[in-house]
Amino acid sequence: MGKKxxxxxxxxxxxxYRYLSDLxxxxxxxxxxxxxxxxxxxxxxxxxxxxxxxxxxxxxxxGYNIESLYNEIGKILGLDRRxxxxxxxxxxMGNALANYGNFKKRGYDMIGIFDIxxxxxxxxINGITIMHMDKLDDFIKENHVDIAIxxxxxxNVSEVAEKVTELGVKGIWNFSPQDLHLxxxxxxxxxxxSDGLMVLGYRIKEKDLQDEFESI
Amino acid sequence: MGKKxxxxxxxxxxxxYRYLSDLxxxxxxxxxxxxxxxxxxxxxxxxxxxxxxxxxxxxxxxGYNIESLYNEIGKILGLDRRxxxxxxxxxxMGNALANYGNFKKRGYDMIGIFDIxxxxxxxxINGITIMHMDKLDDFIKENHVDIAIxxxxxxNVSEVAEKVTELGVKGIWNFSPQDLHLxxxxxxxxxxxSDGLMVLGYRIKEKDLQDEFESI
Numbered sequence: 001m002g003k004k005x006x007x008x009x010x011x012x013x014x015x016x017y018r019y020l021s022d023l024x025x026x027x028x029x030x031x032x033x034x035x036x037x038x039x040x041x042x043x044x045x046x047x048x049x050x051x052x053x054x055x056x057x058x059x060x061x062x063g064y065n066i067e068s069l070y071n072e073i074g075k076i077l078g079l080d081r082r083x084x085x086x087x088x089x090x091x092x093m094g095n096a097l098a099n100y101g102n103f104k105k106r107g108y109d110m111i112g113i114f115d116i117x118x119x120x121x122x123x124x125i126n127g128i129t130i131m132h133m134d135k136l137d138d139f140i141k142e143n144h145v146d147i148a149i150x151x152x153x154x155x156n157v158s159e160v161a162e163k164v165t166e167l168g169v170k171g172i173w174n175f176s177p178q179d180l181h182l183x184x185x186x187x188x189x190x191x192x193x194s195d196g197l198m199v200l201g202y203r204i205k206e207k208d209l210q211d212e213f214e215s216i
Numbered sequence: 217m218g219k220k221x222x223x224x225x226x227x228x229x230x231x232x233y234r235y236l237s238d239l240x241x242x243x244x245x246x247x248x249x250x251x252x253x254x255x256x257x258x259x260x261x262x263x264x265x266x267x268x269x270x271x272x273x274x275x276x277x278x279g280y281n282i283e284s285l286y287n288e289i290g291k292i293l294g295l296d297r298r299x300x301x302x303x304x305x306x307x308x309m310g311n312a313l314a315n316y317g318n319f320k321k322r323g324y325d326m327i328g329i330f331d332i333x334x335x336x337x338x339x340x341i342n343g344i345t346i347m348h349m350d351k352l353d354d355f356i357k358e359n360h361v362d363i364a365i366x367x368x369x370x371x372n373v374s375e376v377a378e379k380v381t382e383l384g385v386k387g388i389w390n391f392s393p394q395d396l397h398l399x400x401x402x403x404x405x406x407x408x409x410s411d412g413l414m415v416l417g418y419r420i421k422e423k424d425l426q427d428e429f430e431s432i
Contacts, residue, residue, distance in 0.1 A: 008257020010418050014411035041224020046262050078417040092315065096308035096367075102393040102410045107417065146420055147413075151312075170423065171416045177318040187419045189412045194318045195230035196405045197363075200387045201294040201323065202226050203403045204362055207386065 005053045012050055013073055015040065020070040032063035082107045084144055086169075088160055089151035090115035090123075090130045093175055097149060098125040108147070112139055140167040147171045154178035161188070221269045228266055229289055231256065236286040248279035298323045300360055302385075304376055305367035306331035306339075306346045309391055313365060314341045324363070328355055356383040363387045370394035377404070 019040055023031060033051075037044040051064070054076055059065075074080065085103070087094045090113050097103075098110060113130045115121065121132050131139065139145075148164045150157055154176040161172045165186035172188045174180045179190045235256055239247060249267075253260040267280070270292055275281075290296065301319070303310045306329050313319075314326060329346045331337065337348050347355065355361075364380045366373050370392040377388045381402035388404045390396045395406045 005422075006257040007415075007419065010415050011257075011411075013418070014408065014414045017414075018408070041222040041227075043259070043262050043265065046259050049259065076418065077414045078421040079414070081417075081421065083417050083420065092308045092312035096312055097409075099308065100393065100409065103413060106410050106414060108413055147416060170420045173413060173416055177316065187416060187423065189416045189419075191412055192230065192234070193313075193316065194322050195227075196407055197319060197324055197389060198230045198233075198293045198295070198322060199223075199227050200363060200389055200403060200405045201297075201299050202229070202292065203223065203405075204299065204386045205294040205297065206221075207403065 009050050009053055012042070013077055016050075017070065017073045017077065020066050020073065023066050024070060028066060030063045030065050036064070079107055082109055083146040084109050084111050085147040085149055085173075086110070086112040086114065086139070086145050087149045087151060088114045088133075088136070088164070090117075090120045090125065091151060094149075094151040095125055097151065097175075098128065111143060111145070114139075136164070137167060140164060140169060145169050147173060149173045149175070150180075151175045158182075161186075225266050225269055228258070229293055232266075233286065233289045233293065236282050236289065239282050240286060244282060246279045246281050252280070295323055298325055299362040300325055300327050301363040301365055301389075302326070302328040302330065302355070302361050303365045303367060304330045304349075304352070304380070306333075306336045306341065307367060310365075310367040311341055313367065313391075314344065327359060327361070330355075352380070353383060356380060356385060361385050363389060365389045365391070366396075367391045374398075377402075 019036070033044040033047045036047055040047070054072065085108050087098055087110065094113065098113060103110070110126070110128060113125055113128050114133050114136050115130055116133045120130050123130050145168070148169045150160060150172060152160060157174060157176045157178060157180050161174070161180055161182055165172065165182060165184050170187060172180065172186065174188060174190045180188050182188055235252070249260040249263045252263055256263070267285070270288065301324050303314055303326065310329065314329060319326070326342070326344060329341055329344050330349050330352050331346055332349045336346050339346050361384070364385045366376060366388060368376060373390055373392045373394060373396050377390070377396055377398055378400070381388065381398060381400050386403060388396065388402065390404060390406045396404050398404055
């Protein structure tokens with residue numbers, strides 16, 4: 001075990017991973033923290049500090065070897081192992097996620113989908129039959145479940161999350177608009193869908209102002 | 217117009233906004249960049265640099281006044297104005313987003329939903345009737361549309377995005393797994409759903425290792 005890496009650093013890793021992947025595609029071999037800083041809009045010192053957490057793959061005067069950094073971050077992110085997931089809530093969001101192609105490619109296998117609405121039980125999504133919530137306890141006990149994806153109304157999220165983590169589920173991916181905070185030390189990722197929309201709104205507002213300014 | 221703020225800084229603003237909102241809820245009045253740094257896992261100098269872009273609301277030896285910073289960031293994010301959105305693709309993801317409560321609260325009004333599947337046309341989602349894509353051109357010409365939310369297969373995203381931005385739509389929120397790059401200078405936000413899942417995977421892997429280590 002190395003030293004503990006903060007969750008905030010971890011949250012930046014998928015972005016590093018994507019940027020490096022883009023650089024690899026155009027056949028760039030190495031990059032300095034300064035250049036990466038310009039591309040990503042993160043200070044060079046923040047980049048060095050982030051990447052140092054994992055043993056510092058950079059080299060003074062040379063920068064980072066992109067391919068090896070890319071591979072290392074992939075390993076760190078666990079892209080070399082597989083995780084099992086279940087989806088709780090077979091509504092629109094549950095369906096959309098069950099059919100989302102990228103997850104399997106990244107190592108995430110969906111093994112169960114649950115709902116309470118009688119008319120949904122028995123239907124098939126992407127090869128998995130929707131089961132009633134009554135079956136959830138036994139399913140988790142009999143199968144190894146790493147992650148429960150919660151696509152249920154905010155008011156039920158807390159109760160369901162407490163229950164499944166007690167049964168041994170290790171991580172919760174919460175899609176309800178309400179942030180989830182658990183009493184246990186189980187791992188929670190709250191999705192903040194609105195964030196992207198707010199960024200878009202900001203950029204539109206700025207462009208409107210600029211266009212107005214330029215047309216004077 | 218102030219100086220140009222990088223998109224990367226903007227992308228961190230919704231996070232600042234949420235953290236400050238949490239602090240306000242527990243009645244904390246002020247915070248130093250150092251404390252905020254610990255909470256958010258961003259270096260204090262990055263925080264000062266980010267917030268300085270907007271005129272620097274901090275004060276030496278006092279820190280940031282949380283309420284005024286919160287209000288300023290809200291204004292910067294455009295939460296004091298409204299944006300019109302349309303959804304293209306009335307499948308599961310389109311339905312989920314059309315029913316997502318937080319957007320309206322944040323100032324985003326959905327005014328149209330479009331699809332090509334005949335069996336979906338005429339159906340109602342959250343008060344809006346699904347229209348055929350044939351009607352898209354006229355709709356955009358007759359209505360002011362700020363943002364098009366694309367919840368269609370990757371292979372169609374580029375063509376549809378080029379078309380609607382040519383017609384005057386200012387921003388694209390792309391939910392397909394494939395990143396979109398436009399030829400025009402229209403604004404694009406690509407959603408990276410897998411990022412959250414990879415962070416969750418990392419944290420589970422780390423916890424597994426730690427538990428193993430502790431049980432030796």
